[in-house]
Amino acid sequence: GAVVSQHPSWVICKSGTSVKIECRSLDFQATTMFWYRQFPKQSLMLMATSNEGSKATYEQGVEKDKFLINHASLTLSTLTVTSAHPEDSSFYICSAEKGLAGGFVSEQYFGPGTRLTVT
Amino acid sequence: QKEVEQNSGPLSVPEGAIASLNCTYSDRGSQSFFWYRQYSGKSPELIMFIYSNGDKEDGRFTAQLNKASQYVSLLIRDSQPSDSATYLCAVEERNRDDKIIFGKGTRLHILP
Numbered sequence: 001g002a003v004v005s006q007h008p009s010w011v012i013c014k015s016g017t018s019v020k021i022e023c024r025s026l027d028f029q030a031t032t033m034f035w036y037r038q039f040p041k042q043s044l045m046l047m048a049t050s051n052e053g054s055k056a057t058y059e060q061g062v063e064k065d066k067f068l069i070n071h072a073s074l075t076l077s078t079l080t081v082t083s084a085h086p087e088d089s090s091f092y093i094c095s096a097e098k099g100l101a102g103g104f105v106s107e108q109y110f111g112p113g114t115r116l117t118v119t
Numbered sequence: 120q121k122e123v124e125q126n127s128g129p130l131s132v133p134e135g136a137i138a139s140l141n142c143t144y145s146d147r148g149s150q151s152f153f154w155y156r157q158y159s160g161k162s163p164e165l166i167m168f169i170y171s172n173g174d175k176e177d178g179r180f181t182a183q184l185n186k187a188s189q190y191v192s193l194l195i196r197d198s199q200p201s202d203s204a205t206y207l208c209a210v211e212e213r214n215r216d217d218k219i220i221f222g223k224g225t226r227l228h229i230l231p
Binding site: 034042043044046049091094106107108109110111112113 | 153160161162163168209218219221224
């Protein structure tokens, strides 16, 4: 199997506060994890690529000082939304990459997502 | 700019019929291709991946890849109402640390 969990599944916070979201691969080790954001009725938008033991790679337009990513182990990556504002309200989804035998193809398995509402 | 294109739909298919979902991609060097299903309010779920030209079958699902035409499709046989979802085509970008580029998705509606 390939199970990825996220915590919390939903969170409501006040404007100006920070929120941490955890992403865990439960039954495999993931050197690489990805963080996505999805607004209602829109497609997934990759925010950043998280590599264990190194700095995350952020996509253009994503503020690295606002969206802090830490990939401390092969099974855990965290995304911290700092000084959250209402426009940060979204569905945040992580995925973890699992390599297949032979190393030619790797699959991404998604966590269940975290719905963030900033009031 | 590498792109993955899908018709946004909605695609309406009668129950029991074959649903055909199509996707084109711009990076000729892409090697791996994925289909994800996403129900409203949920995260994507991997259905199939394919990396060789031709067909790959798994149950009611068949993925088809034509690298010369830069085209990948997903066929769903004996469509069920539970297949109603958004289907995301994804392509692994070459030389970018396994970054996957997603299409915007096709909404599929199976008519009971």
